[in-house]
Amino acid sequence: MAELDEELAEATDDLLGGRVLKPLSEDNRELVGVVRQLYIVIDPKNTPSAEFRRRLDNRLNSEWDRQYAPKLRLVDRPAARVLALAAAVVLVLAAVLMLAVPSSSNQLNATAIGFGNVAAVMILALVALVGAFLYWRGHR
Amino acid sequence: MNFQSDELLAKRAQAGDKEAFFALYNRYLNKVYNRVKSKIPLQEAEDVTQDVFIAVARSLKGYKQEARFNTWLYTIVNRQIADFYRRRGRRSSGQENEVDLEVGESVASVLDSQEIDQKLQIQRALDTLPEHYQEIILMRFADGLTFNEIAEERQQSLEAIKSLYRRAIQAVRAAMNEVS
Numbered sequence: 001m002a003e004l005d006e007e008l009a010e011a012t013d014d015l016l017g018g019r020v021l022k023p024l025s026e027d028n029r030e031l032v033g034v035v036r037q038l039y040i041v042i043d044p045k046n047t048p049s050a051e052f053r054r055r056l057d058n059r060l061n062s063e064w065d066r067q068y069a070p071k072l073r074l075v076d077r078p079a080a081r082v083l084a085l086a087a088a089v090v091l092v093l094a095a096v097l098m099l100a101v102p103s104s105s106n107q108l109n110a111t112a113i114g115f116g117n118v119a120a121v122m123i124l125a126l127v128a129l130v131g132a133f134l135y136w137r138g139h140r
Numbered sequence: 141m142n143f144q145s146d147e148l149l150a151k152r153a154q155a156g157d158k159e160a161f162f163a164l165y166n167r168y169l170n171k172v173y174n175r176v177k178s179k180i181p182l183q184e185a186e187d188v189t190q191d192v193f194i195a196v197a198r199s200l201k202g203y204k205q206e207a208r209f210n211t212w213l214y215t216i217v218n219r220q221i222a223d224f225y226r227r228r229g230r231r232s233s234g235q236e237n238e239v240d241l242e243v244g245e246s247v248a249s250v251l252d253s254q255e256i257d258q259k260l261q262i263q264r265a266l267d268t269l270p271e272h273y274q275e276i277i278l279m280r281f282a283d284g285l286t287f288n289e290i291a292e293e294r295q296q297s298l299e300a301i302k303s304l305y306r307r308a309i310q311a312v313r314a315a316m317n318e319v320s
Contacts, residue, residue: 005302008309009287012280017267018164031306034313036275041262044284052186059190063197068156089143 004028004056008035015039081135095124146209153200161200164209165193172217174282179221179263190218265315273308280305 008028012035014021048056090096098121144152144160146167152160172192175187195216203212266274279290291301 002299002303005306008306009302012305013286016281016284031309031313033314034309037258037262037316038281038296038312041259042174042278042281044170044174044281046174046177048173048186048189052189056169056190056193060162060193060197064158064161067197068158078226112246132184 008032011035034077066090084131085135088135091124091128091131095121095128098124147205150200150203150209153202161197165196166203168210168213169193171283174284175214175217175278176221178266178278178282182259183250184224188220188224189224196219214314261316261319262312264319265312267305268315268318269308270312272304273311276301276305276308277312 004025004027007024008031011021011024011028011032013019015032015035016039021032144163146164149160149164149167153164169189173185173189176188176192180188196213199216203209266277269277276290277291279285280287281295285293287298287301287305291298294301296304
């Protein structure tokens with residue numbers, strides 16, 4: 001039995017390698033016919049067309065980018081980060097200016113600043129801090 | 141580039157390495173195409189092959205390194221082939237003869253009628269085989285592995301592989317006789 005297995009395996013190798021088959025024992029003759037038919041249907045040397053390869057390469061490239069390219073969040077975009085930093089700087093400057101106004105002007109106006117202005121300054125400072133934090137996170 | 145195992149390439153691809161993904165794709169394109177072609181009408185084989193690799197790109201993150209990469213890949217191949225027949229079955233409402241005729245006619249430009257008959261007969265016979273018989277035939281014919289490589293891959297002796305192969309071919313012959 002082992003000889004028959006060996007013989008059929010060798011005949012298959014010869015067939016797939018394009019070599020002339022050696023004479024076979026009767027038990028394997030019909031089986032080689034099956035091997036030959038299999039070879040017609042599934043020839044390992046068959047490759048897909050160049051046109052198909054090109055199409056598939058392109059399709060897979062775009063599929064890969066869709067699946068794996070990092071999705072930039074708003075705060076991750078470089079332009080958004082620069083804008084956040086600029087806004088933070090402007091807000092801090094505005095806060096400093098607003099605080100500086102009462103001391104440089106007439107002391108009589110100091111009370112006119114009132115509670116509302118202090119609250120506005122604090123809100124601006126808070127917004128500036130948030131802006132700076134977002135910028136820092138984007139750069140981490 | 142040094143030779144890297146499928147599993148290592150898959151791991152790199154899972155981490156977002158496009159080059160590793162395309163190395164796997166280049167390594168397996170012909171094998172997948174030939175496997176698909178062994179069970180699907182020739183003119184549809186390219187579409188199904190494309191579906192396989194798109195499914196691989198989409199589900200690669202889910203691949204667990206416990207299984208060999210090619211085992212996982214061929215599971216996707218079989219699933220896509222099954223999906224193809226499910227879709228086709230729905231379209232043809234189970235009228236098998238019409239489907240075969242349609243397949244035969246559309247391949248006619250590529251193969252002569254005798255070859256078409258043989259191809260359909262072989263495809264049907266292959267489909268009826270137990271999986272381990274199908275697998276050894278596909279490894280030798282579609283993947284182009286030598287018997288030594290198959291023995292190594294399946295971690296079996298060369299004698300056992302050759303014996304399994306002969307039994308598989310006998311099973312194809314029996315199935316073809318039944319089909320015809």
